[in-house]
Amino acid sequence: MGKYFGTDGFRGEANVNLTVEHAYQVGRFLGWYYGKDKEEKCKVVIGKDTRRSSYMFEYSLVAGLTASGADVYLLHVTTTPSVSYVVRTEDFDCGIMISASHNPYYDNGIKLINSKGEKMDEETILKVEDYIDGKFEIPMAVRDQIGCTVDYSAGRNRYIGYLISLATRSYKNMKVGLDCANGSSWMIAKSVFDALGAKTYVINAQPDGLNINMNAGSTHIEVLQKFVKENQLDVGFAFDGDADRCIAVDENGSVVDGDLILYVYGRYLKEKGELRNNTVVTTIMSNFGLYKAFDELGVDYEKTQVGDKYVYENMVQNGHRIGGEQSGHIIFSKYATTGDGILTAIKMMEVMLEKKQSLATLTSPVRIYPQVLKNVRVKSKPEAQNDADVQAAVKQVAETLGATGRILVRESGTEPVIRVMVEAETKEECEKYVDSVIEVIEKKGHCA
Template sequence: MGRLFGTDGVRGVANTELTAEIAYRLGRAGAYVLTRGKQNAKLIVGKDTRISGDMLEAALLAGILSVGVDAVRVGVISTPGVAYLTRALQADAGVMISASHNPVADNGIKFFGGDGFKLLDQTEDEIESLLQGEDQMPRPIAGDIGRVAERLDGISLYADYLQTTVDNRFEGLKVVLDCGNGAAYQVAPQVFRQLGAEVVVVHAEPNGVNINVKCGSTYPEVVREAVLAHKADVGLSFDGDADRLIAVDEKGQLVDGDYIMAILGRSLKASGELAHDTVVTTVMSNVGFVKAAKEMGIQLVRTAVGDRYVMEAMRKGGYQLGGEQSGHIILLKHNTTGDGILSAVQLVNAMVAEAKPLSELRSVMQSFPQALVNVRVGSKDGWEQNKAIQQVIREVEAEMGDDGRVLVRPSGTEPLIRVMAEGPNEQTVQEYVDRIANVVRKELGK
């Protein structure tokens, strides 16, 4: 068996790569490691709307119970909902069955510790080591086998909590929610209706196979069309497990993670609640966000791509707000992972608090045109030491000056070198990217 845990739990095509047998063994090993033989230990178990969720949940539950640990089924709920309930119900750990924004054929299993945070690498390694070789974990009998309990009120507990994170009502606002036929389909409409908004819901009829299908946060044009058709004040679009948010304003303009961080960062700084006047983001954030942050007096900490790296930097530095351009926004005061619905509530709360439409709040930054070229190479090794590649990067950076930036990096999963540039002029940016990509192709291409 190769390494199972990736950058965000265990993922694969359900029933071939991520089988019921693997889910069972993960349930055993995860429950064993995360409860450490504690008496009356319990794990929270949630899932998104994928058809394979039932199969994997049944196997995962069997594994958890087989080592004498109780499980609490909370049904279909968002990934951040599981993180919250793990803490709120004082469970020893939580586990979510989801592949986020991936196609329906995929699924995944993601563990949280009792503190609601994703597991450290060493904990994942310990779990994985127990899957190698002979299974010597305990197999209690009779009354020592674990039991399953159901908490059908999990969604309501989570929805009620989200409402406590804001101090304004949303009466008078029309909100479009694209739930992506995923985990947000119940909780997101409940939260916004209870806060007083007029809610228009699209793609909230999951049938097991339509999750993320031409809807949700990876298809923002869908919520844009609904906002314009219904003359709504804002559109909010979630991915399959609702840990991402992409919004559009009342004019149909995109409000991605960079815009959201700029808006929330400005709001939190004005109220004195932005810890250390700092936002944590990745190297992929648009240069327009970087310039806007500087103008607002907000410091940025930049990390590698991936919300786990954002979270590491936030916890290490004691920061409150961080995220990615893709819509993973982390608000550590309120939850221990990226939370799309929480981010949506906070964004609309900022609109109400400032009595401004989202298009006006959005003007806090101007997104620069971006160009990206993926160059297929024989080997990703050595590009940083290649004199020709480094020379052309330096030339382009000198020509762009403070009005843009270049980012060249290898793909983490494919034999590709990604060349990205941003700047005020779209045509010029594309020319810069092509210029660098041509050198990379000449030096390292197959």
């Protein structure tokens, strides 16, 4: 990760850590960088979520891009995966999404997308950071070289048409709940499900610039759980602020997270003989119960670092078809280059309708193990992690659990914190084993 950009873009509180000047500089660099070796102007497409500050950052990016000679196409309020789709299918040099995903309204972010619809490569991002830090200057466009802006809501509409085309059956007579988190999906999701014939029930689709993710969406799934049960719906889907995540709720109001979605669709592909390499890509945070369920099915799995970026890299390198995170970032590589919440909902509907089974039935073979995760603030992450006594304590827990659970100790990528996680048969066991390792970290004087 760089100085400004993390695994999911340049993110921070609007006008505190992420300012309009930062956005202008990002635009200036990208407009120059992608246009310097071309005879024609470079083309950049921009989408944004519903935060109040998204408009401010959009205008600032546009000013920087056009000042460097780029033509800018505005999708307006739309989802991150729609920007990715438009970039890769319509010959843009790059794309930008203005969003802080599931964060509160006062945060915002700038996500950069390459011409293939993937997250921007590290090398280019480091060049953006060098320009922000004033390490070099770039020329201004003048006269007819100055760029222009284009209203490009047509691109968003084409994306909606693409999603609709992926459904294999009509949703007629299906009662579907959608929690749009007062974010990017607030118009798109309903349009898709209505077009497919569902009886659509929508909540949290009244964005006011300040209520994105507020007691809504995939990070507050209890709201949709209650809504599904009260209205006796067949299924519910909750998205995050920029709709690249989806968490489902079955007809009983039970949560179907990313792990269970991976199970349902991985099994479906295997049964159809379409699970390429017989493998599903997960992260190290996926539940132990998912792996046991895959073992019983004879499905192989990969484990990557936490982050959909790493999941996607693994999928590309090895040609895998499906991968994702517990948090609901699910990537279907045949259809998209990024996590897409609405696409995930469509794929879950496909399995339910093709197999004529409810979501509760489809997830029933998986037993999700209790999990306890505790963070320990430390002086030095490497020293705490590599301490021989700490490693011995972790090894002791792993040996005690054997095939009935697991322990994972890892460093946070963003904080001075060691995360200790245990999954076991009972919550009490999890607590006991997590505390036994933390006790050693404390005794050895690593705590800050």
